[in-house]
Amino acid sequence: MKKIGVAVVGLGIGERHLRAYHRDARCQVRWVLDHDKVKAKNLADETGAGIASSYEAILKDEDVQIISIASFDDDHASQIIQAINAGKHVFVEKAMGIRIPDCKAMVDAQKKSGLCLQVGHQRMFDLKYLEALRRVREGEFGPITHIRTNWNGNGDWALKDIPVHMEKKLNWRIYNEFSLGLMGELASHQIQVANWFLDEIPEYVVGSGSLSYWKNSTRDSFDHVHTIFKYPSGAHLDSTVIQTNWYYGLEEAIMGPKGNFELENGRFISQTPPPPPGIKQLIADVEKKVFQTLPIGGASWVVEPKSNLLGDVILNTYPLPDSTDLQFIAFMQSIRDHKPITDIIRQGYYASVGAIMGHEAMIKRETVYFNKEWEI
Incomplete structure (x- = not known):
């Protein structure tokens, strides 16, 4: 052939x-x-x-x-x-x-x-994402109420020691003239995941971003962005991308009353059985002497820290093929x-629309609503 x-x-x-x-x-x-x-x-x-x-x-x-x-x-x-x-x-x-x-x-x-x-x-071809999506679609997960994503790095993307006349051609990602910056390069992946798992298009987005650290004489794209997308079901995507600290890395969490899918590391953390009623929890905490004294208010409940549960793997087959x-x-x-794989075209289109909406919300400092004329 x-x-x-x-x-x-x-x-x-x-x-x-x-x-x-x-x-x-x-x-x-x-x-x-x-x-x-x-x-x-x-x-x-x-x-x-x-x-x-x-x-x-x-x-x-x-x-x-x-x-x-x-x-x-x-x-x-x-x-x-x-x-x-x-x-x-x-x-x-x-x-x-x-x-x-x-x-x-x-x-x-x-x-x-x-x-x-x-x-x-490529997340649409990642087997652990596909298994999590199956469990959502078949009702095992229950309703999705919130999606939280972040993509953290520490670097400015700018190539160094290049001819002046090639600056924008080779460093196009850091110029709004040629790209959507962090929204297009990174957040668009996570918008696609949210749209895919919710099977919805966001109604509107609010956001804030700035160029706070990686400043040079010509760069104009933000080095950190934070956007919140509201979906028709009431769920939200809370997305943060920064270029000034890599500690939290990549996280993509699908959240609901029954638990979390931590997609990036392929784990499910269950929230069942539910915690005991508040009064029982209070009595148990009194018995365990978990209170602390605050300078202005006497005894108070200790703030609950982030869970360190590892949960269960979504798939037991490793290593997984490269998505x-x-x-x-x-x-x-x-x-x-x-x-043609029509769902991939649709997903790619609406992820790009979401990235453009988020970018515009930050540039204009206003809420950007989805326009019905953009439907395909």
Whole structure:
């Protein structure tokens, strides 16, 4: 069977795309394209790909069936629509774009063409996430009342010692002109998880963010963001992303009266049996002498600390296959089957819409409501 020709555009996170296709016996990587010519040459030499002279040259190559896009978020719309119009299937990194009309135009182009379009949300292929979702869908978990996520790191993303004329091209993530910053690069993954588990689209979002530490002469994207999304069921997503302290790392907690799914480490912590009624708890605490004396109010109940329960693993099968590899395998299979995975398109679109809403809420310092015109 003839191999599927692939071109990879953008070799930052796109390097992972390239390696996934290179490992897949069904594929032949024909072209790479990147502003960093040295990196492009090194990866082209390693994988046997050519270095494309331009995006237009890739579009004209009839032996390219897939274009995998990991370029500036603001370039996605034009590149995807051109690719689809040229008859190419497209894999694109999140966020789909930085403007909602652009995101909708990409989805409309895909629907009209029937070609495969997949957005990079690998949690949809993570087996522990899928098992947790099954338990939610089948009613084992009970209602979801709250989703709490954070993604903490300590670094500014900015590449150093690069030519001045390449500054924005290579450091595009830290400029609002080209990206949604932390909302697009990180929070969009967690918005997708919330939308997916709740099976809802947020009604509105409020948020706050600032550039408090990683300041330089040109960066304008926030280095910490905090957004709260309200969903029709009454549940909330409370999302925090910071770049100034890595201690709490990545956390994605699905919460309800029956327990927590701690998705990032694959565990379920049950809250049953329920705690005893308040009066019984008070009597027990008196007997255990757990009170402390406060300077202004006498005896008071000791604040309950965070639970240190480890809970139970969601899946007993380890090691789990890499979800990033699985998403590319699924993408290739959808092309072979001539069947776009419509739920992934929908999830990618609404995660991008949520990231744009959150970004706008922080920039404008106002509540941003979902507009019915954005539905697909």
